[in-house]
Amino acid sequence: MNYLRLNINSREIKVKPGTTVLQAAQASGTYIPTLCADPDLKPHGGCRLCIVEVKGMRNMPTACTTIVSEDMVVNTETEAVHKERRSVIDLIIADHPMDCLTCIKNQRCELQDVAAYLGITERNLPRTIKQKPIDDSNPFFTFNHNYCILCQRCTRTCDEITGVNAIEIINRGYNSKVSTFGDKPLMESICKSCGECVARCPVAALVAKNSIMPTSKIETTCPYCGVGCMMELGIRNGKIVSVEGSRSSQANNGRLCVKGRYGIADFVQHPERLVQPLLRKSNTLIETSWEEALNIVAQKLSAYSGDQIAVIASAKCTNEDNYIVQKFARSVLGTNNIDHCARL
């Protein structure tokens, strides 16, 4: 593999051919503000915040769309660059609600991060914002157009990641907005509710309903279909409060579908969960202790010979559960009558 050398803020860096200036900077620990770039999406160049100065190039190119060439000299922190970045953020802030303290994305908002980085402390332009509608039709997430900064991460996700193309920009100029075919609510569109767009929204435009901040996260594997998506369950006060796709697994590369993203907590923490062993007495199932239940099972099963017993294991259970149960069937019950719904 041959490498290209470039210089970012007087630091020498080596990158693979095809790397963008933004990727090169991020890899070397240099922060460049951006609102539309996403590692999973093609370079967009819409927010204009990642503009940099490149020696020998006229104008200020966007780092996300500029491919590194040999001996490129990049400066990400000049006054000219900062001035233009600030004027871009000024424009966005003038068109964005100023209710940060009560906003659901407070402290997780990328617009806040960028504004803070650029040292924006006040609104410098007259307000342009007008009241825009809120699409509340989807049971899992809300689309509040008032917060939308039109970075198009959502529409690009729906195109490049999921291939569903349920949403796109409609109208022009200041009236441009993200919407569905025929400007219908999301629930009346072809949206599959996978939430990949929600996961990528930098502000509070697309947010999961009932979302609260977890205090810890734990990585595990989705229990629905056979794709084996890894996910991070967000935990707060002993309960699952959020689900995110985990980027560490090559099975899903961070992506999830509607069931994995929104269909976990409700069933795991469902009030109808079995919480106590049950025993059939006079034809009704009544609660009993583990001790009694296990003893009865052990005692009853001991009464049959191997060919009188069958075990149905589960494709929902773990490998360890299954290994134990087939070992139990074969070595304790003395039967190969073990199967599971592999075929269904």
Next chain:
Amino acid sequence: MAKIKTSKLSAGQRTVFLCHGTGCVSNEAFAIRKAFEKSIERLQLTDIKVDFTGCHGFCEQGPIVFVQPEGIFYAHVSLDDVEEIVYSHFRDNKPLERLMYKDPSSSEIVPYFKDINFYKKQRHIVLRNCGRINPERIEDYIATDGYQALQKVLFSMTPHQVIDEVKISGLRGRGGAGFPTATKWQFCHDAPSDKKYLICNADEGDPGAFMDRSMMEGDPHSVIEGMAIAAYATGATEGYIYIRAEYPLAVNRTKFAIKEAEERGFLGKNILGSDFSLKIHIKEGAGAFVCGEETALIASIEGRRGMPSSRPPFPTQSGLWGKPTNINNVKTLATVPLIILHGGKSYSQTGTEKNRGTSIFALTGKINCMGLVEVPMGTKLADIIFDIGGGIPNGKKLKAVQTGGPSGGCLPANMINLPVEYEAFANAGSIMGSGGMVVMDEDTCMVDVARFFISFTQSESCGKCVPCRLGTKQMLNILENICQGRGNITDIDLLQNLAQSIKVSSLCGLGQTAPNPVLTTLSYFRDEYEEHINDRRCRAAVCTGLVTYSIIAEKCPGCGLCIRECPVQAVTSSGKKKPVILDQSKCTKCGACFNICRLGAIAVK
């Protein structure tokens, strides 16, 4: 090598040519032609032919009837005039003076086309066939040496030689930016790929501009021949003509021309028996201004929303479907056959050192003669406005010239000796653009002009990048405030700063040029802004928020004309022969009373 069968244009035969450009067609030109045919048939004038051409570029004089070989030019011909012309001109051989062209400045009758000032000082190179041949008959084009250049290229030139010839000509892209055509072709030629595309950009988005439409309507084959040559030079095998769906006539003529060219072997597989093949498709655009931008145009052809993308990569590296793509404007392509046929050197004789050839403008606004104007590069603005355009009507004074469409700049009257050149325009803060040229007289408010153009670019912004989408909205809000008398003196600096950063940080040409009308008016007409803000006054009395109408009692006899004209009953009578009364609280400042009053009894301030 196949020989192209040529025929001569029906020289000598008396022919009535009806202009069948969009302008004349919308004024019943089809029916007028039918009427001519009927009438001539009835009188059995068998030696007289009825035919049609594309646009003459002088649409305000339409429907136009042009009689050859004598070259008599009839203007404003209506269905009712047909009999009279036929009887007088053809039966009695007395050309009909009543319908001949009248010069608007001198009011003199000008019978012959060649004597019309509007045409006399033009130089038709690109428009060479428009108004002269029948665009729906390939033989006409062939008779004017059509497709000879293609034949020459295919059988006696390498792609390199073609590019070299274009380089010698000095041709620059006529889409507005003026990028050297040969260089662009070279890039596309050099890009390694198994497949390359060629796109003809006929997405003419500037309001009032119609040269591309006229070309496609009046001489589609010269564009098609230019495309075939460009495709040969760049290695493209598939071409698209991206044309506005609102141009149905142009679309149909182009479709027909492609079919004719395919039938004759000028397009399709193994053109004229050579190894070179080219398939041309037509893609009808939905009319977004931004789709004139190359990358947005490509997105639109691919079926995506017309939104530009960052360059590099340039379309010549990665364009349509990710393949190297050469995009040229209609006028650029139509010029190519001439360069090949007569040599680049011959073409470069016209124009100036860095700006060869001619340029076409759509001349409009406060000017006597409106229409398409083709002049050699380097021609002074004054020559266009006064010699060709016949000056400003009603004895008003020239105030400014706006060039380059909505994202061009406004040049003040004292700059009218500026030559038509890319660099000269750019240095003055404007652009050549697609060739719009709006003449403004002293009744024009420059702040309002800036507001108007910004409102256009704002509503046509694709929404992708922040500076263009939100920045133009900020500018528009400020300009609206100033025009309505709510301006603040700090607004001028704010406008200036916004304009500067939109220019620098926008993604595509639309955003980068959108501030031009504001920047040029700020630099050439700053006093008007200050007047609007400080004195709450609009000297041209255009900005309704700043205008007050009042009745000059001593001049008003109470005739009541204005009472009837006022749409909101703001003017009332105070009795017979007494001056009328204007209720300021009701007045919407529409100016209707002012315009109707013949006695100068209404004052505007």
Next chain:
Amino acid sequence: MAGLATTFGSGAMTNSNNDLLGANCIFSIGSNTTETHPVIGFNIKKATRSGAKLIIANPRHIELVRYADIWLQHTPGSDVALLMAMMKIILKEGLHDNSFIMQRCENFKPFKQSLDDFDLTTAETITGVPLGQIVEAARMYAQNGPSAILYAMGITQHSHGTDNVIAIANLAMLTGNIGKPGSGVNPLRGQNNVQGACDMGSLPNVCSGYQKISEPSIKQKFNVAWGINLPTEEGLSITEMIDSILQGRIKALYLIGENPILSDPDAGHVRKALSTIEFFVAQDIFINESVELAHVVLPGTSFAEKDGTFTNTERRVQRVRKAIDPIGYSRPDWLITCQIAQRMGAKGFDFEQPSQIMDEIAKVTPSYGGISYKRLDKGGLQWPCPDLKHPGTSILHTQQFTRGKGRFMPLRYKPPAELPDKDYPMMLTTGRNLFQFHTGTMSRKVAGLNSFKGEEEVEIHPKDAERLFLNNGDKVKVISRRGEITARIKISEASSPGVIFMTFHFAESPTNILTNPALDPISKIPELKVCSVKISKI
């Protein structure tokens, strides 16, 4: 699975999820991937965006048809005929990979002979697909390599499912589309851990790692490892168990985390068995239609409350981690089973945590030999992973097939066990919906998912609806030889006339009352994808 084991020596997906992105042609048959495996569906669409060809063979107009170059709408159950026709065309046009066949495979002659006996016009009649389309698909698959085949239950759930799979394997071998990136035969597993449950030996004929109990050396190995005498007689499959219960031979059942009344064919039959058995212990996280018939119910934990591993469809073993405490007094399934075993006096069930179980798995299972929790904490591993240094295997059969040479198997088309007739004139085919899962035990507890799909809908072609005087939303009875259910109809052109489609997510309209328990003789998979029904308006 049995089909792939016969031909390749291993029944698992040969390539990987991400490997699809490198395919130049994807041939998806019997899989509605965007609904049943949505994230793999993303990859298919992404591959087509970057130029890969897509061939869909499906009786229904599924979402992927929108992205496909060719859609073969074949009659349910006609897969073998379709695939044989494609292979015949490939051979006829010389598009096969001769050197691959010669060097890597065996038994080609009898296979070729079986194709010679097969006639293309018959294929057109059986499949209902115009021959021209089959030719186009055959060329596209053969000429655009590497080509990957995807399939799912639409292939296996037939009375001749093994034949279907063998036909697919033959096609891949014929064109050399095995053992290299972007190619392969990729069965998509339905449940999160079907692959793992099979790998672990929750099957009547093999122990973990597909080690055949019939083989003396294997039996000996486990006798030593577990300190017991392994029963030698092959066990019964679920469908056979149900019959055996009804015949009174099986008297006790230990059921873990399944709902056979909804998931298995001929549900009435299953319900009868579970209601009459002498002793029935069920272990689950919810009461469901099957569990409610048990004598003892043991509350297991959900995946979120325990540690462990799942093995996904691409053979990737990944960690499941305890995120919250067990709900109520529920216990992890492995622990419950161990506690029963210990109460029955067994040794070798004294595990304190699942990592120790994995260590034992690794010890007795060659393909899991290199897998440990320590390694899995750095990311999943794809088996075979025989030792601790082995990086795992993303593509199978790269140098040679698991069984040595790939074995071509001659085939003959067999129709489904039950075809429409005068009394039951329509064909029912079943599948899943994106917003529900399997028998709905989990997904129907999620209110939001129910608002997308909250009840069964019988998808019926407008022509059939018109003939039966049905309007959208009408309630109908769907009746088969085995039973009847009621549901609303949804008029749709997704299936062809004469074919109706239902899911099996809803206990209120238990579709599997209707389906045919006819088994594939080898894999024992029931024919859930085709049965004959009639419809009457209520």
